[in-house]
Amino acid sequence: MTTGTPVSRAERKKQELRREIIETAFDCFAERGYHATGIADIAARLGIGHGTFYRYFQNKRDIVDHVITDLVRTVVAALAADNAPDAVSSLAEYRTQTARIGDALAGIFGGDPRLARFLLLEAAGIDAEMRERVLDFYDGAAQLTAAYLSHGVELGYLRADLDVEGSARAINGMILAAVLASLRDPAPESQARLSAAIRRVMYDGIAARD
Amino acid sequence: MTTGTPVSRAERKKQELRREIIETAFDCFAERGYHATGIADIAARLGIGHGTFYRYFQNKRDIVDHVITDLVRTVVAALAADNAPDAVSSLAEYRTQTARIGDALAGIFGGDPRLARFLLLEAAGIDAEMRERVLDFYDGAAQLTAAYLSHGVELGYLRADLDVEGSARAINGMILAAVLASLRDPAPESQARLSAAIRRVMYDGIAARD
Amino acid sequence: MTTGTPVSRAERKKQELRREIIETAFDCFAERGYHATGIADIAARLGIGHGTFYRYFQNKRDIVDHVITDLVRTVVAALAADNAPDAVSSLAEYRTQTARIGDALAGIFGGDPRLARFLLLEAAGIDAEMRERVLDFYDGAAQLTAAYLSHGVELGYLRADLDVEGSARAINGMILAAVLASLRDPAPESQARLSAAIRRVMYDGIAARD
Amino acid sequence: MTTGTPVSRAERKKQELRREIIETAFDCFAERGYHATGIADIAARLGIGHGTFYRYFQNKRDIVDHVITDLVRTVVAALAADNAPDAVSSLAEYRTQTARIGDALAGIFGGDPRLARFLLLEAAGIDAEMRERVLDFYDGAAQLTAAYLSHGVELGYLRADLDVEGSARAINGMILAAVLASLRDPAPESQARLSAAIRRVMYDGIAARD
DNA sequence: CATGAATGAGTCTTCATTCAT
DNA sequence: GATGAATGAAGACTCATTCAT
Numbered sequence A, B, C, D: 001m002t003t004g005t006p007v008s009r010a011e012r013k014k015q016e017l018r019r020e021i022i023e024t025a026f027d028c029f030a031e032r033g034y035h036a037t038g039i040a041d042i043a044a045r046l047g048i049g050h051g052t053f054y055r056y057f058q059n060k061r062d063i064v065d066h067v068i069t070d071l072v073r074t075v076v077a078a079l080a081a082d083n084a085p086d087a088v089s090s091l092a093e094y095r096t097q098t099a100r101i102g103d104a105l106a107g108i109f110g111g112d113p114r115l116a117r118f119l120l121l122e123a124a125g126i127d128a129e130m131r132e133r134v135l136d137f138y139d140g141a142a143q144l145t146a147a148y149l150s151h152g153v154e155l156g157y158l159r160a161d162l163d164v165e166g167s168a169r170a171i172n173g174m175i176l177a178a179v180l181a182s183l184r185d186p187a188p189e190s191q192a193r194l195s196a197a198i199r200r201v202m203y204d205g206i207a208a209r210d
Numbered sequence E: 001c002a003t004g005a006a007t008g009a010g011t012c013t014t015c016a017t018t019c020a021t
Numbered sequence F: 001g002a003t004g005a006a007t008g009a010a011g012a013c014t015c016a017t018t019c020a021t
Helices: A009-032 A039-046 A050-056 A060-080 A091-111 A113-125 A128-155 A164-184 A188-204 B009-032 B039-046 B050-056 B060-080 B091-111 B113-125 B128-155 B164-184 B188-204 C009-032 C039-046 C050-056 C060-080 C091-111 C113-125 C128-155 C164-184 C188-204 D009-032 D039-046 D050-056 D060-080 D091-111 D113-125 D128-155 D164-184 D188-204
Strands: none
Touching: A009 A039, A009 A050, A009 A060, A009 A113, A039 A050, A060 A091, A060 A113, A060 A128, A091 A113, A091 A128, A091 A164, A091 A188, A113 A128, A113 A164, A113 B113, A113 B128, A128 A164, A128 B113, A128 B164, A164 A188, A164 B128, A164 B164, A164 B188, A188 B164, A188 B188, B009 B039, B009 B050, B009 B060, B009 B113, B039 B050, B060 B091, B060 B113, B060 B128, B091 B113, B091 B128, B091 B164, B091 B188, B113 B128, B113 B164, B128 B164, B164 B188, C009 C039, C009 C050, C009 C060, C009 C113, C039 C050, C060 C091, C060 C113, C060 C128, C091 C113, C091 C128, C091 C164, C091 C188, C113 C128, C113 C164, C113 D113, C113 D128, C128 C164, C128 D113, C128 D164, C164 C188, C164 D128, C164 D164, C164 D188, C188 D164, C188 D188, D009 D039, D009 D050, D009 D060, D009 D113, D039 D050, D060 D091, D060 D113, D060 D128, D091 D113, D091 D128, D091 D164, D091 D188, D113 D128, D113 D164, D128 D164, D164 D188
């Protein structure tokens, strides 16, 4: 029953090129910026005619949407793996989980600086709609982090009076700062050190204990 | 007979228009984005000929540089007032100072959402040079915050083993998150709540105390 | 089945349009002058979009370079035909050759007054670089004429003490004058008369013989 | 009776500035070309406001007309001095006179290369009207030279069958060539050599005498 | 009378998009 | 289905000219 698959070889090739276009567009946008990138640049780098581009995407705006959707999916997938909020039941386990998440983030963003450059610095400037999408993303991330914190509060390993929403945004802000810092100092050691500092602040705060 | 001032009326008017152009450019850039804004738009909104624009600024890139320089100056000035790092000698005083700085930030960014929108979301996407300038700004802010922390460590009201640099970036990240959040929820109460949550994380962390 | 040619029909059409653009640009430049001619004028006269122009030439400066290169090539080709310097071995033959060259010049420049108007009056005023190119052209022409004279001196039908270089420039100056005169009086008879006068001066000078 | 003069001091100053503007405009036009020169350039070099320019000349086109009129007057004046066509009555005297005229030309154009650059290379390209003026100038020069030749024919020291008009254009062409050559090789010796070569061609032609 | 601030017509040039081949 | 030639809207920028001070 090999013919059972409704996806023909031609169809698969089409999907392949579609993917290549998205990736190449990301390359270009990250390197030269969205506005400085022409459709012709993307097509030329791929070695296809720039008319072909329009057989796969509506217009320039369309492609950038897909690029971002893809990137977000990638990031979320990498983070979600083995990191469900309710897989944790003690502070020690949560510490381990946050460390793992931190490593994952470092892996994702440290492995390809274009990712941070594009998502954090370039995307929001594309147009008003994309700006809202970026803010939506931040909101979604806050909700996700809040879920982790809620779980901790419920199980008692996080402070009972924790402002879950606010703390979630605060924590995500620290992550954001770390990713931004990686753009200037991508050395893994620096990233690890910053990650540790963030976790220290996160768990213990900065105040001296009496 | 106030002719004592060496600045002629014409000169003053020129400076005034120059300032108006910068402000109007900021309006336009913040509303429609840098790339979507034409010099003609700025001039039209001001009611001047677009040729006039070029009497005051070299080109489109020139104006955005001035806009940003001005904004940064404004923000820095608002924060620097009465908030010297070494004006503090105890944790209680530092708490007060951070609250004051938080209020100042809320005042600045809450008072005009365009500020955050432009500086945090738009600016970095203008071009590569501006992106670097934004990263420079983050670096400078980190150094500034680090100075505050260093002072606290020296005086003993902050943890002796604090990773000053890393914590500074972490704290600034939380501030960044708060400013970004204000774009979606500009209500002063929300801002105050988020500010409090950040300070709570900052001083005490999120972990439950045994 | 003339598919043997490796040049596709599309390619040929492209070359054709390229040529048409050069010719139309020449038309415009000669009629209204380089500076008074807009790219839009050229495109409109050709019935193409002005964006199309830029698919064939880099910019306005680029096209004028090609126009001139083409014109010079045309002129040189017309003169070079059957007029090698060393194809002559006596004064009588040289007289015949100069007459033939004169006729050729009259044919070229008399046939299309725009040629002289553009090359002699317009080109040098385009910009500094083009001015040098025009002077280069005069230098080259002087060298060419000098080659003819040298040959005559060697074979003894021209004065042994002839200042070859200087005389060459002098002769070319007379030609230049004739071409310029044709702009005001393009009648073939006038041209023929002037051509004869030049040859008379050239061979015999103006002084009465004792 | 010093008040008898109708020209007030203010009036004289005005005339002076007017002259300075013409000269400075010539400087600019000759150096950077007519089209590349802005009214502001001329005014700035003179240290006057560019609005002032328009108190002395109608517009940009107006000034270039005056510049050329002035230059032509200068050239003509320099040549006319002691060189009346009928001040000569023999070939020897005519030779002397042409040598003197040659020297004068060398003095004028050799002394200031901008003169040739502007009059011969730049002027005709300004616009159609100026092109006609340049051709008018060539025509006038031809008539002038023809007057000299006519005189020589009448007195018998030039060939009786001389084509006066044609020869005049031919001779002027040689002069033109010499002036153009001076732009590339301004050395007085070169000029003198070329001048001699021209006179040799003019009087004796290039053909070997049996 | 000198000034230079203001103006906007005019030009080059780019690039996303369409469509005939 | 791929291609790239054609297109023209759009935008940055210049500069001759005017005119209020």
